Amino acid sequence: MHLLLTRPDAGAEPDPFTDALVAAGHRVTQAPLLSIVPTGAAPAFDGAGGLIVTSRNALKSVAPFPDAAFALTLYAVGPGTGALARTLGFRHVIEGPGTGRELAALIASDADPAVGPLVHLAGETLAFDLKGALAARGFTVRTETVYRAEPAGALTADIVSLLRQGAFDGVVLMSPRTAKTYAGLISEAALGAAVRPMLHFCLSDAVGRALEALGGVRVAVARLPNSQEMLALIARKASDSL
Structure with a gap:
């Protein structure tokens, strides 16, 4: 084809x-x-209980990551994002099946809210309110907007x-x-x-x-x-x- x-x-x-x-x-x-444009944000990872990544573009917009980030559990929205995270050097990667809603349910079943806030590396436009969904389950989520997508x-x-x-x-x-x-x-x-x-x-x-x-x-x-x-x-x- x-x-x-x-x-x-x-x-x-x-x-x-x-x-x-x-x-x-x-x-x-x-x-x-769409053209992916990094915002230049420099997320802080110290004290975080884990990372949430809902797009490969978010990983590419932040890299290179500081050493502190690689020790954190990274929750990836799907297999493609998870594979890129491992390539970059993340050691603890948990993959969702592909949507933000399903990833929120997975995080809620796996993570402990007491460990610390979750850092969500995100784009400017969000298809799902992952922060709100997790807040309802006792989690604190800090959203870091690391890129925006500009349409052709x-x-x-x-x-x-x-x-x-x-x-x-x-x-x-x-x-x-x-x-x-x-x-x-x-x-x-x-x-x-x-x-x-x-x-x-x-x-x-x-x-x-x-x-x-x-x-x-x-x-x-x-x-x-x-x-x-x-x-x-x-x-x-x-x-x-x-």
């Missing part, structure tokens, strides 16, 4: 998700719709041309904000009819709902909101099309 990948550009850093798509035989064209102002001329030609079999959308940005840019470029035959691979139902403004596009949603399930979804649909 020829896939349009809308995730933020990983730059020089290896991207296991893209590598897995290419290894599976897919052709991947990058069209980042337009699709590039090359991408617009390829979309008009029907060059893509599918588009990969990994967050509601990315999907909302995609839907807006597609509408502005009058490409609604061109993208309707494409399969829109969505990380979650919330991502799929963000496409409703396009009206009638084909949507396939991962069984769980993590990169492994997205890869499995794409593999299933590619097999069905053979």
Whole structure:
């Protein structure tokens, strides 16, 4: 399949998700719709009872970490974030299944509020009130906004041309904000009819709902909101099309 990948550009850093798509035989064209901009915040980790990370972008926006951070238990939203945390040197990583709500339940069952406040490394826009959910269970959460995501102002001329030609079999959308940005840019470029035959691979139902403004596009949603399930979804649909 020829896939349009809308995730933020990983730059020089290896991207296991893209590598897995290419290894599976897919052709991947990058069209980042969000740019990750670190805020420059320098979180304090002394006295913390643990870390919460709900995005790989948060880890990349803070690194390098001070030595004190690596001794803390790190609660990662999903396997991809957990894998990056281990690569950076974190020794105690506990992974959730992919959403903030599920991660909050996991933390509540595993952590002790008496140990100290939890430091949440987060983006400017939060999809779930994790701090509020944990506060209701007796935890103190200190949110450190370490990055913001800036949406693209337009699709590039090359991408617009390829979309008009029907060059893509599918588009990969990994967050509601990315999907909302995609839907807006597609509408502005009058490409609604061109993208309707494409399969829109969505990380979650919330991502799929963000496409409703396009009206009638084909949507396939991962069984769980993590990169492994997205890869499995794409593999299933590619097999069905053979």
